[in-house]
Structures are given as structure tokens and as C-alpha cells.
Amino acid sequence: MSSLVAAHTRILLLEQLRVPIGLAAGALFPAVSLAAFVVPFTGDDPRAATMATASLTLFGAMSQAIIGLSVTVAQDREQPWNPYVRTLPAGPFPRFAGRILAMLAQMVLAVVPVLLVAALFTAATITPLGLLAGLVTLLAGVVPFMLMGLFIGFLLTAKATIAVSQLLFFPMGVLGGLLLPPQILPGFLEAVSPFTPARGVAELLWAVTAGTTPGVVSLVSLAAWTSLAAAGAVWAYRRDEGRRFA
Template sequence: MPDLVVAHTRLFLLEQLRVPVGLLASALFPAVSMVAFVVPFAGDIPKAATMATGSMMIFGAMAGSLINLSITVAQDRELPWNPYLRTLPAGPLPRFAGRILAMLAGTLVSVVPVLLVAAFLTAATITPVGLLLGLGVLVAGVVPFMLMGLFIGSVLSAKAAIAASQVVFFPMAIVGGLLLPPAMLPGFVQAVSPYVPTRGVAELLWAVTAGTTPDVVALVSLAAWTVVAAIAAAWAYRRDEGRRFS
């Protein structure tokens, strides 16, 4: 089984390298946003620049995990090769684990441009331990968005998954305080912000990188979202399997 997981991981990594559009979008858009908005307005304020860097890291990682995963899962379901693989004795686990590992590797690569912009163009500061903790929080924080992507990809066609994932992605990014600091959001948005999962991940990342005190409501909400997303993803996968293999 481990050999199969490694083989599938290598396959998906090669696919990302051959068609790197999704990876480039996840990496370049947050970096460009950093240059356009963070550097001129908060680049010389260490704490603000550090928090903005964390927000842009989450933005890129979330795009890769939610949008890309939902589309690739939906596309896999439409390929004749995928049903055949799911009937083999090894089952779907090696392929799915390989895709998740490849996506996590892509997530770590996508934050490099953001970190370079922060290092050379802003006053953001962080210790090596804080950076490692931040990357750990980022990897753990994309889990609920991967589960959402799995749910969307398991219930919708590839074309519908593209639209649905973006409809889910952008409002959560905005309301969660990734594009603007929570204090700058309108009052009614500030009231809703702690209840979206993006805010919970951001609170954790800001805590380990900038030393802020995380919002307890946002953390509890993140945990609830993760549980609900896991249940929904499992239901959607079993529903799809029952429809096509029973």
C-alpha cells in the first residue's frame, strides 16, 4: 500500500508540473496582491505586514485545496479510467492519498513567492520556529477546504464544480478577513466573520506568526466546520460510489 501511495503521489506531482496553471495561479495571485496592496499600505509596519503575509498564504493554499481539488475530483469521476481503478483490490485509498499529498506539496510551494515578497519588500518579521509552526498550521488548516473540495467534486460535474468552488471560495476569503483586516470590514461582516472557517485558520496563523490572541469563537467554528465538511464529504463519496457501482 505505501508503494502505491508513493506512485500515485509521483504521478500527480508530474501532472502538476506538466500543467502548472493551477499551481501558478495559487502562487502568483497572492504574491501580486502582496505587492499591490500590502507593500504600499502596511509594508513598513512589522506586525501588520506579518499578519498580511499569513493571510495571503492562506488565500493561496485555500485556492489550491478547495478549487483545484473539487475540479480534479469531478474530472476524475468523468473519466472511464477512474471507475476501473476503484474496482481494483487496492481500492481508492492510494489514489486519493496520493492526490492529497501532491496537493499539500503544491500548497507549500505556492507560499514561496509570498514569503519572498514579505522578506524583501516588507518589514514582516518571524523566527525560524514561528515559520515552521506557521507552515504546520497552514497544512492542517487546508484540511476543511480539501473536504469541501471533495464534497463539491463528488456531487457536481467538472463544469459545475468550477463555478461552485469559486462561489464558495471568494466569499469565505473576503468575510474571513484574508483580503482586508477584520477591523476594516463593515460592521455586519465583522459579526459574521468569526463563523467562517477561513477566519479560524487565520486566527491560528496570526497567533503563531505575529503573536496575536486567537478568537475563541473562530476556533470553535473552525472545528465545527471541519467536522461538518468531513461528514458531508464522506456522504458524497459513498453516494457517488453507490450510484455508479451498486
């Protein structure tokens, strides 16, 4: 089974690398945002620059998790190859696991330009252990967003998925304080921010990279969102399975 998962992961990564525009967009937007909005204003503040770097790495990873995963899952469902794979003796697990692993690899690649800009042009500082802890936190923290991507991808067509995933992703990033510090958001948005999943993951990232203390409300909200997204993803998968193979 592990060899099948590895084979699917390799194939899916090659597919993405042959048409790298999605990967490039997910990687370059956070890096450009860091260069344009963080470097000139807070680039010389080590703590602020470190927190901004963590926020924008999460923003890029969220893009891959919500938009990238939902679109590829929806496109897979529309291809004749996917139903055939799901009827094989190995079942859908190898390709499904390969898709998740390939997406995680793309997220790691998307983080690199942001870290390079931060290292070269800001005063952001972090120890090797802190960097590793931040990367692990990032990969664990995108789980609820990947579940959201799966929910959308299994529920909608590829064309509808593109629009819905973008409408979900960008407001969630803004409300979560990833593009602007939460404390300078308008009053109503600042009050709503702790209840978004992006804010919960961001606070965990800020804690391991800049030594802040996560808020209880944000962490409880993150757990609730993760549970809800998991239930939605399972329901959407079973609905799709029933429609295609019942």
C-alpha cells in the same frame, strides 16, 4: 501500500507540472496582492506585514484546496481510468491519498512567492521555528477546505464544480479577513467574520506567526465547520460510490 501511494503522488504531481497554469495562478495571485496592497501601505509595519503575509498564504492554500481539489476530483470521476482504479484489489485509497499529498505539495509551492515578496519588500519578521510552526498550522488548517473541495468534487460535474468552488472560495476569503483586516470590514461583515472557517484558521496563523490571541468563537466555528465538511465529504463519496458500483 506506501509504494502505491508514492507512485500515485508522483504521477499526479507530474500531471500538474506539465500543465502548471493552475499552480501558477494559485501562487501568483496572493503574491501580487501582497505586493500591490500590503507593501505600499503597511509594508514597514512588522506585525501588520507578518499578519498580512500569513493571511495571503492561507488565501492561496484555500484556492488549491477548494477549487483545485474539487475540479481534479470531478475530472477524475469523469475519466474511465478512475472507476477502473477503484475496482483494483488495492482499492481507491492509494490514488485518493496520492491526490491529497500532491495537493499539499502544491500548497507548499504556492506559499513560496508570497514569502519571497514579504522577505524582500516588507518588514515582516519571523523566526525559523515560527516559520515552521506557521507552515504546519497552514497545512493542518486547510483540512476543512480540502473536505469542502472533496464534497463539491464528488457531488458535481467538472463544469459545475468550477463555478461552485469559485463562488464558495472568494467570499469565504473576504469574510474571513484574508484580503482586508477584519476590523475594517463593514459592520455586518465584521460580525459574521468570526463564524467563517477562514477566520478560524487565520487566527491560528496569526497566533503562531505574530503572537495574537485566537478568539474562542472563531475556533469553535472552525471545529463545527470541519465536522460539517467531513460529514458532507463522506456522504458525497458514499453517494458517488453507490451510484457507480451498486
